[in-house]
Amino acid sequence: MTSDELLELADKQIAMGELRGSPSDDPVNAPMIRHWLDAMGNRNPLFLDKGLAPPSMAQVWTMSGVKRGKDPSPVDDLLKALDAHGYTGVVATNCEHTYHRYVRVGERLTPGTRFTSLAGPKKTAMGEGYFATWNVTWYDEDSEPVAEMMFRVLKFRPRVRREPYPLKPAVNRDTAFFWEGVRQGELRIQRCSSCGSLRHPPGPVCPSCHSTEQGYVVACGEGTVYSYVVHHHPPVPGKETPFVVAVVELPEGVRIVGNIVDCPVEAVGIGMSLRVTYRPMDDELILPMWAPRET
Amino acid sequence: MRTLTDDEVAIGSVLPELSIELTPTVVVSTALATMDFTPVHHDVEGARAQGSKDIFLNILTTMGLVERYVTDWAGPEAVIRRINVKLGVPAYAGDRLSFNGTIVSRSETDYTVEVRGKVSLGDHATGTVTFSLPES
Amino acid sequence: MEAAIAGIGATEFSKESGRSELRLAAEAVLAALADAGLDPSDVDGMVTFTQDSNQEISVAKEIGAGDLTFFSRVHYGGGAACGTVMHAAMAVATGMADTVVCYRAFNERSGRRFGQPDARLGGEPSSQGLEMSWHVPYGLMTPAAWVAMFAQRYMHTTGATSEDFGRVAVAMRRHASTNPAAWFHQRPITLAEHQESRWIVEPLHLLDCCQESDGAVAVVVTTAERARDLRQAPALITAAAQGAGAGQMMMTSYYRDGMDGLPEISVVGRRLWEMSGLGPSDIQTAILYDHFTPFVLMQLEELGFCGRGEARSYIQDGGIELGGRLPVNPHGGQLGEAYIHGMNGIAEAVRQVRGSSVNQVPGVHNVLVTAGTGVPTSGLILSAA
Numbered sequence: 001m002t003s004d005e006l007l008e009l010a011d012k013q014i015a016m017g018e019l020r021g022s023p024s025d026d027p028v029n030a031p032m033i034r035h036w037l038d039a040m041g042n043r044n045p046l047f048l049d050k051g052l053a054p055p056s057m058a059q060v061w062t063m064s065g066v067k068r069g070k071d072p073s074p075v076d077d078l079l080k081a082l083d084a085h086g087y088t089g090v091v092a093t094n095c096e097h098t099y100h101r102y103v104r105v106g107e108r109l110t111p112g113t114r115f116t117s118l119a120g121p122k123k124t125a126m127g128e129g130y131f132a133t134w135n136v137t138w139y140d141e142d143s144e145p146v147a148e149m150m151f152r153v154l155k156f157r158p159r160v161r162r163e164p165y166p167l168k169p170a171v172n173r174d175t176a177f178f179w180e181g182v183r184q185g186e187l188r189i190q191r192c193s194s195c196g197s198l199r200h201p202p203g204p205v206c207p208s209c210h211s212t213e214q215g216y217v218v219a220c221g222e223g224t225v226y227s228y229v230v231h232h233h234p235p236v237p238g239k240e241t242p243f244v245v246a247v248v249e250l251p252e253g254v255r256i257v258g259n260i261v262d263c264p265v266e267a268v269g270i271g272m273s274l275r276v277t278y279r280p281m282d283d284e285l286i287l288p289m290w291a292p293r294e295t
Numbered sequence: 296m297r298t299l300t301d302d303e304v305a306i307g308s309v310l311p312e313l314s315i316e317l318t319p320t321v322v323v324s325t326a327l328a329t330m331d332f333t334p335v336h337h338d339v340e341g342a343r344a345q346g347s348k349d350i351f352l353n354i355l356t357t358m359g360l361v362e363r364y365v366t367d368w369a370g371p372e373a374v375i376r377r378i379n380v381k382l383g384v385p386a387y388a389g390d391r392l393s394f395n396g397t398i399v400s401r402s403e404t405d406y407t408v409e410v411r412g413k414v415s416l417g418d419h420a421t422g423t424v425t426f427s428l429p430e431s
Numbered sequence: 432m433e434a435a436i437a438g439i440g441a442t443e444f445s446k447e448s449g450r451s452e453l454r455l456a457a458e459a460v461l462a463a464l465a466d467a468g469l470d471p472s473d474v475d476g477m478v479t480f481t482q483d484s485n486q487e488i489s490v491a492k493e494i495g496a497g498d499l500t501f502f503s504r505v506h507y508g509g510g511a512a513c514g515t516v517m518h519a520a521m522a523v524a525t526g527m528a529d530t531v532v533c534y535r536a537f538n539e540r541s542g543r544r545f546g547q548p549d550a551r552l553g554g555e556p557s558s559q560g561l562e563m564s565w566h567v568p569y570g571l572m573t574p575a576a577w578v579a580m581f582a583q584r585y586m587h588t589t590g591a592t593s594e595d596f597g598r599v600a601v602a603m604r605r606h607a608s609t610n611p612a613a614w615f616h617q618r619p620i621t622l623a624e625h626q627e628s629r630w631i632v633e634p635l636h637l638l639d640c641c642q643e644s645d646g647a648v649a650v651v652v653t654t655a656e657r658a659r660d661l662r663q664a665p666a667l668i669t670a671a672a673q674g675a676g677a678g679q680m681m682m683t684s685y686y687r688d689g690m691d692g693l694p695e696i697s698v699v700g701r702r703l704w705e706m707s708g709l710g711p712s713d714i715q716t717a718i719l720y721d722h723f724t725p726f727v728l729m730q731l732e733e734l735g736f737c738g739r740g741e742a743r744s745y746i747q748d749g750g751i752e753l754g755g756r757l758p759v760n761p762h763g764g765q766l767g768e769a770y771i772h773g774m775n776g777i778a779e780a781v782r783q784v785r786g787s788s789v790n791q792v793p794g795v796h797n798v799l800v801t802a803g804t805g806v807p808t809s810g811l812i813l814s815a816a
Contacts, residue, residue: 032328039328040356041315042363045296046371055375056362059355063330095354096379096422166550167572169564170557200686201565227584227690229576230633236548239570242630247580247685255686259569270587287568 003121006130009081010118013074018112018137021071024061027108028053036060051106055099058138058147062111074115075134082155087129094133094152103146109138116150129156165281166237174204177216182286187276188216189254200254221276222293223248226255230265238281244268248290262291298370301428304406310368310396315360317414319388322350329355339388352386357420361410364394365424372429376405380422390414399423434520435658435665436813438467438651439778444614444769447541448645456485456536457493459647464494467651468662469530476501476528478518480511480535480772490534501528505673507681508545509722509803510695512773513811517671519652529653535774536647544643548572559681566683575640575723577682578805579632582725584690586634589740591728593634597625599724600638600766602752602759607767610789614642615767639724641765648774650781659816666784669797669814670706674698675807682805692739693729696801699810700734707812709797711736714812716783716792717757718776718800721764726804727751734799753790761790773802780813 026032033047036057047054053061064070079090103109113136120130133152137145171179181188190202194211205212228246235241244260246268260268261277273293280286315321319339326336331353334341342350361378386392396410405425412420440462442448442455450458456479464471471494477487478501487502501522505511512535519531539545553560553567566572571580585591604620607613620638628637658665676694678687688694704710711734719730728742736757737745745751751759762768762779769775780798782788795815802809 036328036359039321039324040359040363042359042366043296044363044366044371054359054362056355056358056378057329059358060329063355065330066332092354092382094379094381095358096377097358098377099375102374165568167553167568167570168550169553169568170555170560171564172556172561175561175564201562227580227587227685229571229579229583230630231570231573231576232630232632233637234547234573236570236572237550242633243570245566245569245571245576245580247584247690257566257569257571257683257685270583281568285568289569 006081006085007118010078010115013078013115014117016074016115018114019072019074021062021073021111021113023108023110025068028061028103028105030105032060033057033105051104052102053105055102055147056097058097058099059136059149061109062138071111073113075113075132078115078118078132079155082130082132086157087155089126089129089156089158090153091126091156092151092153093131094150096150098148100146103140107140109140109146112137112139124154124156126154126156127159129154162282165285168285175202178202181216181218182278182288185278187219187221187288189219189250189252191215191217198252198254200256217252219250219252219276223250223256223274223276223290225260225268225270225272225274227270228260228268230268246290248274258287259289260291261289267292296371298372299368299428304369304398304401304428306398306401308398310364310408312393312395313364313367314391314393317352317386317388317390317392319350322352322388325356325359326353329353329359331355347385347387349387349389351388352392352419354382357382357386357412360392360394361412361420361422361424364396364410365408365426369426369428373426375424375426377425378422380420382420383418384414384416386414386419390416392419433655434523434652434668435655436516436650436668436777436781437653437658437661437663437665438463438465438469439649439781440464440466441648441771441775441778442646444612444644444646444771444775446614446643446645448538452536452538452542453485453489453493455538455645455647456483456490456534456649459536459649460490460494460532460534463532463649463651466663469651471495472497473530474532475499476519476522476531478503478505478515478531478533480504480508480515481506482508482511483535483537485536501531505809507803507807509720509772510806510808512720512777512802512809513671513800514673514802514809516650516652516668516777516811517673517809520668520671523652523654529657531652532649533652533774534647534649535772537772538645539770540643540645542645546573546575546640546643562680562683571683573632574682575635576632578723578726579635580683580685581690581729581805582634582723585725585729588689588691589743591725591743593626593636594622595728595743595746596635596639596724597622598746599721599727599751600625602746602749603721603764603766605752606761606790607763610763610768613763613768614644615763635723635725641722641770644769644771646769646771648771648778650774650777664785665816666781666813667816668811669709670703670812671810672699672702672706673807673809674702679807684805691729693726693733693804695806695808696730696733696804696810699801699808703799703810703812704735707797709812714757714797714799715795716761716798717759718780718798719759720773720776720801720804720808721760721766722770722803724766727759730801730804753792758792761788761792776800777811780811784813784815
């Protein structure tokens with residue numbers, strides 16, 4: 001099912017309007033109110049004194065219980081469709097009650113449910129998902145609304161933790177700046193703070209002037225293929241064959257090794273112009289790679 | 296228990312903090328009192344199997360506690376008109392839920408109090424409660 | 432140099448030895464001592480590769496050797512081969528030991544295969560692990576791939592082709608075909624077969640890559656004077672050298688120069704010619720480390736057998752085959768005989784000096800031997816007395 005189909009289904013459910021459920025099995029009653037007040041630690045004497053139900057109990061009267069059947073609702077089909085589409089996670093985001101009046105002991109309430117909106121797909125902290133919103137109105141025996149609820153849930157596609165990429169670099173004090181740069185989308189080349197020489201791969205001591213004060217410059221991100229290979233065999237963990245690895249010459253004057261991506265293998269050649277791109281390999285590692293430069 | 300009068304409530308009035316220890320008994324008894332038998336509110340193993348660290352408060356209880364927070368302060372005759380809650384992090388058994396509130400607006404008949412219920416993980420519920428006081 | 436190789440020994444070369452690596456080492460060492468006419472109790476020094484899994488003391492214990500006064504190991508994979516002999520020669524020349532055994536033993540085919548990717552290569556917090564970390568994350572992690580990167584650049588600058596690499600493979604398999612000890616005995620190949628073999632890492636085909644083998648080789652080094660009194664004609668160590676170039680890396684020296692040469696072999700060659708007073712024209716046959724065909728071409732250039740970029744012409748028309756201008760690897764090399772990390776090439780050089788090879792080159796006086804290339808390496812010139 002596509003996201004369009006989900007939205008179409010939502011429109012259909014909205015068009016159904018309100019579906020009335022059955023009246024509550026039990027009328028509003030003092031034992032349940034007493035139990036509720038006790039559990040909540042609510043010592044408000046008003047309710048039992050005057051035979052009124054606490055307003056926020058509205059939904060309690062029509063809950064489906066442990067084994068009693070549920071009334072049909074325009075929400076169910078949509079939630080099922082979202083599950084089927086992979087949005088299996090659920091978290092409630094909003095609950096808004098409006099009370100027209102406090103209900104009395106002895107009254108029997110009937111719920112009516114309307115599906116009101118589906119919004120998405122949206123990127124959220126939980127993962128990609130849809131916000132589904134519905135309204136429930138509780139009616140008294142004269143079909144007058146006594147309370148209403150707007151309820152919104154986020155149905156999300158649970159983030160799958162990516163398999164850890166098996167080919168991890170070792171990182172130490174001398175090389176951490178490079179990998180930190182990669183995380184920030186920068187290709188950093190070691191630059192000797194003393195004599196200014198550029199060097200890649202980096203190291204702790206400048207081979208030219210022996211300074212141990214090392215900084216870096218951020219490369220412009222362009223390069224050309226100096227040499228390359230196409231790996232076919234044997235299989236390499238974490239990679240799909242064939243893949244291309246190149247020695248890339250940077251205009252800054254150093255070379256760096258990386259994969260060439262977004263390019264047919266046959267199109268790679270020495271001298272080809274490239275531009276750096278950053279690829280997440282798992283939840284932690286990002287690698288700088290190289291794609292053909294647009295001309 | 297006395298109900299506040301109109302001259303005792305003003306914009307900026309601060310409600311005293313209400314802090315509730317969320318024992319498993321609180322979580323389970325409120326879930327049952329609200330007729331919510333979803334396992335994550337009473338079954339630790341079930342809750343953990345779903346990726347939660349423990350059983351946690353159900354939403355009907357959150358709404359009930361927000362109501363209680365306001366009426367504990369405003370008094371039994373205060374009439375709750377609306378409770379709008381934005382739900383945040385779960386309130387797990389073993390944690391403590393602390394409510395704070397401030398009167399932020401009033402109309403001719405109603406007051407609106409902004410309520411924040413915090414647990415150790417952050418905001419569990421934030422929102423507003425609108426109520427009226429009996430004419431004095 | 433006052434040292435000589437007095438004995439050589441080996442196990443059979445196979446794809447599955449069916450024995451422990453320690454047993455292979457002991458068998459080869461005992462064979463080498465028997466060849467020299469020496470007793471295990473004569474051994475007082477041992478040298479092997481850092482990569483060898485058999486401790487010197489373990490091999491000494493198995494063969495029943497007595498006290499050892501010298502033991503050392505040489506690093507950098509197959510680049511260690513001639514280096515073991517150099518260390519042994521230095522030991523006997525300085526009196527640190529009298530009889531030093533150099534050995535290499537492994538089940539490289541049936542056990543740990545060097546051509547297989549090892550994800551741990553890049554993760555180690557050693558200087559080598561950090562060096563690998565610029566390459567392994569991109570899947571550049573097999574010797575074939577490391578070498579292919581040089582080969583591609585070499586082709587680009589010299590005009591060499593895959594067929595030129597193939598001619599090396601054809602020559603080695605021709606030599607192996609008449610060597611009963613070779614795995615590829617009686618199995619020569621054609622250039623067409625080379626071209627049709629599957630890609631390993633472009634531009635290298637399967638038949639550009641040496642085989643993988645189980646086996647062991649050992650050689651016995653002693654003073655030249657003593658060697659003269661032993662069972663076999665000595666192979667004098669006329670020159671021995673190790674070499675690493677400026678900016679050298681283990682096998683990925685992509686950052687230092689034109690990537691179309693092997694500076695470490697140039698270092699070794701320069702030292703060998705200086706020490707021996709010889710030149711390329713004094714060499715009758717050469718054992719050039721042939722783990723991958725392109726590096727045979729590059730070695731011919733670095734050692735001065737031909738000019739830069741001229742190796743492809745040098746090897747045309749059987750130039751490095753038996754009967755050619757410089758027969759290379761008469762035993763079939765590691766492409767044809769076996770991959771014993773270059774030690775089987777040293778044994779062949781000794782046979783050529785003795786005049787006892789199955790593929791004997793006529794009139795051999797000096798043989799040049801190299802070790803693993805693309806890595807810090809080593810070399811020897813062995814001469815008839």
